[in-house]
Amino acid sequence: MRYYRVSDQSGSFRLVVDTGESRYDVTAVKPSLTSFEDLVRSCDITGTSIDAVVTNLLDDAPTVDADTLSSNQLTPIEAExxxxxxxxxxxxxxxxxxxxxxxxxxxxxxxxxxxxxxxxxxxxxxxxxxxxxxxxxxxxxxxxxxxxxxxxxxxxxxxxxxxxxxxxxxxxxxxxxxxxxxxxxxxxxxxxxxxxxxxxxxxxxxxxxxxxxxxxxxxxxxxxxxxxxxxxxxxxxxxxxxxxxxxxxxxxxxxxxxxxxxxxxxxxxxxxxxxxxxxxxxxxxxxxxx
Missing domain, CATH: 3.90.850.10 (Fumarylacetoacetase-like, C-terminal domain)
Incomplete structure (x- = not known):
């Protein structure tokens, strides 16, 4: 899976995952996950792999079209x-x-x-x-x-x-x-x-x-x-x-x-x-x- 950080119309950050078959808005399911950093922190606490955490959310996540992803993407991680x-x-x-x-x-x-x-x-x-x-x-x-x-x-x-x-x-x-x-x-x-x-x-x-x-x-x-x-x-x-x-x-x-x-x-x-x-x-x- 590939993880992207995008901005929405309000300027808020959202985490999008590309599974190779489709793209999903992870933040729509878990508002606390707005970045790859948020995802890694949760995995660090639970001891779960990154892809495993996201896979459990995909059934409820809305899809994102390719044009929306490409036109709104930011740096995928805001490294300090x-x-x-x-x-x-x-x-x-x-x-x-x-x-x-x-x-x-x-x-x-x-x-x-x-x-x-x-x-x-x-x-x-x-x-x-x-x-x-x-x-x-x-x-x-x-x-x-x-x-x-x-x-x-x-x-x-x-x-x-x-x-x-x-x-x-x-x-x-x-x-x-x-x-x-x-x-x-x-x-x-x-x-x-x-x-x-x-x-x-x-x-x-x-x-x-x-x-x-x-x-x-x-x-x-x-x-x-x-x-x-x-x-x-x-x-x-x-x-x-x-x-x-x-x-x-x-x-x-x-x-x-x-x-x-x-x-x-x-x-x-x-x-x-x-x-x-x-x-x-x-x-x-x-x-x-x-």
Whole structure:
């Protein structure tokens, strides 16, 4: 099952589940369940699996049509913090070497025991599928970074989503100490379109990942790979995330990008970025200069 967060006509939040055969408004049956976070909290108390709780509600839940879902969806989880991992794939390690005047910094992380983890976004800087991602106006080299996202509840893996770690390669390449400015700004992160419970993903390290970028109807980039190319496991990344770190109740940890456009490419206003991950869905956003 796939879980979405949408807004209704009054502006209230609602939890919608897609079973693969139809879509259901869970909040209509249980008004206390308005988000994936609410659902996880109830499962934590009862010791019941996420899908099992929702399955018991479907007989009484009204259906939701596809157009209503797509036009009203928000970030599927309002994570208090979004963090990200870097140089977890050979492709991203090589790309960051090429952009930097200090390439050994990235090689040492790629081969080192400790992963690179950095703070990425707050809820106010994060957008959902269908919303606009930001391109920095003070940078001439900006790229999307498609990533598998780990959804965490009190530090435990409860689900997976798709993330876009939009970044300025120019700013980071100038000096690695500029990483926060290259990564953290308005609309710098997209999460969505849904959350899939962890128990529904057989192996997060063996999922096909595709990114397509189109501009004025022309395909600028279209490549696929697999999360099997990741040199670290999700569990390893999480173990460093909550090490000596008081983590929020809900968080998303992005696991690094395996796809990087050529050095000659930069995002422009109104580009369309579509990121698909097997068994999860497709995160789609257009760009806007911020």
């Amino acid at each position: 913090e979004v963090w990200a991992a870097g140089v977890t794939y050979e492709m991203s390690e090589q790309a960051r070497e090429n952009e930097s005047g200090m390439p050994d910094v990235y090689l040492n992380v790629y081969e080192g025991d400790r992963p690179e983890l950095f703070f990425k976004a707050t809820p106010s800087r994060t957008v959902g599928s269908g919303d606009r991602i930001g391109v920095r106006g003070d940078s001439d080299w900006n790229v999307p970074e498609p990533e598998l996202g780990i959804v965490l509840y009190r530090g435990d893996i409860v689900g997976y989503t798709i993330g876009n770690d939009v970044s300025s390669r120019e700013i980071e390449g100038e000096n690695p100490l500029y990483l926060p400015q290259a990564k953290v700004y308005d609309r710098c992160c997209a999460i969505g379109p849904c959350v899939v419970p962890a128990e529904a993903i057989d192996d997060p390290h063996d999922l096909e990942l595709t990114m397509t970028i189109t501009r004025d109807g022309e395909t600028m980039y279209d490549e696929s790979t697999s999360t099997a190319e990741m040199v670290r496991t999700c569990e390893e990344l999480v173990s460093f995330f909550d090490r000596h770190n008081t983590v929020p109740e809900t968080a998303v940890l992005l696991t690094g990008t395996p796809l990087v456009p050529d050095d000659s490419f930069t995002l422009r206003e109104d580009d369309h970025v579509a990121i698909s991950i097997e068994d999860i869905g497709t995160l789609e956003n257009r760009t806007i200069t911020v």
